[in-house]
Amino acid sequence: MPSFCDxxxxxxxxxxxxDDTLYLERDYAISGLAAVGVWAGCQLGLTGLGANMLARFQRGERTGIFDAALAELGHPASPDLIGSMLAVYRQHRPRISLTPDAAELLDDPPRETAFAIITDGYLDAQRRKLRALKVGRRGVRLAVCTDRWGRDAWKPNVRAFEHVQQAFGLGPDRYTYVADNxxxxFHAPLRLGWQTVRVMRPERLHQAIRPGDVEADRTILDLWQL
Ligand SMILES: [Mg+2]
Structure with missing residues (x-):
């Protein structure tokens, strides 16, 4: 296969x-919960659901937000309704933007350097995020959603990393993966012999380190430090 580097x-x-590397995942969650709130107002005549869910998210709740908010408003949370709310969340048009450090870097790549993206998550949702952030117009050559090959290909699976390596056709020591979780x-890129950098934005959603986690070679607080 001819590569970009030929x-x-x-x-x-x-x-x-x-997520939480080029933009804040928090902003996506807020945007999605607001969209579900608007949908519930129109479709179910339920007022206040959006505000209730947003308040829960801001208080630090990360799971069961739909069920808890519906319960508080006295509305039955059937599996069908939760399914519809999830679909609205994943298919809404996200109101998100690149963090300033990410925008500056993507718009002005260093000499002889190419940018790419590997992202996990539901295909529909990730594609909408990529579109909203206009990464294709900002010097990102290749954006790979792991979910295009199905759930098994999500990280830490190595498949997307091998795909990117083939697309550019350089040796493994020429790649760096920059991520937050x-x-x-970091499992797959380290296995392939890539360099790894962890960006620890103070506002990120995944904070805790657990057994089995793999740390990056280097840690930075934002992409200005890259
Ligand atoms: Mg992430």
Missing amino acids: QEQIRRVVVFDL PAKD
């Missing part, structure tokens, strides 16, 4: 994770 001088490929992000 035609031009690319000596290094920096591959980014998406030691629970799944």
Whole structure:
């Protein structure tokens, strides 16, 4: 397969994770919960659901938000309704933007460096995020959603990383993966011999380190430090 690097001088490929690496996942959750709230108001005549869910998220609740908010409003939470709410959440048009450090870096790549993305999550949702962030127009050559090959291909599976390596055709030591979550992000690239960098944004959602987590070679607080 002809690679990106056949035609031009690319000596290094920096591959980014998406959620909490290039934008704040918190903003996506807020945008999605608001969309579900609007939908519930129109479709179910339920007022106040959006505000209730957002307040829960802001208080630090991360699971069971739909059920808890419906219960508080006295509305039965049938599996069908929860399924519809999840679909609205994943299919809404997200109101998110790149963090300033990410925007600056993507718009002005260092010499002989190419950018790519590997992101996990439901295909529909991740594609909508990529579109909202306009990464294709900002110097990202290749964006890979692991879910295009199904749930088994999500990180820490190595498949997306091998795909990117083939697409650019450079040796493994020429790649760096920049991501936030030691629970799944660094296993595969380290196995392939890539460099790894963990970005620890203070506002990120995944904070705790657990047994089985794999740390990156280097840790930074934002992409200005890259
Ligand atoms: Mg992430």
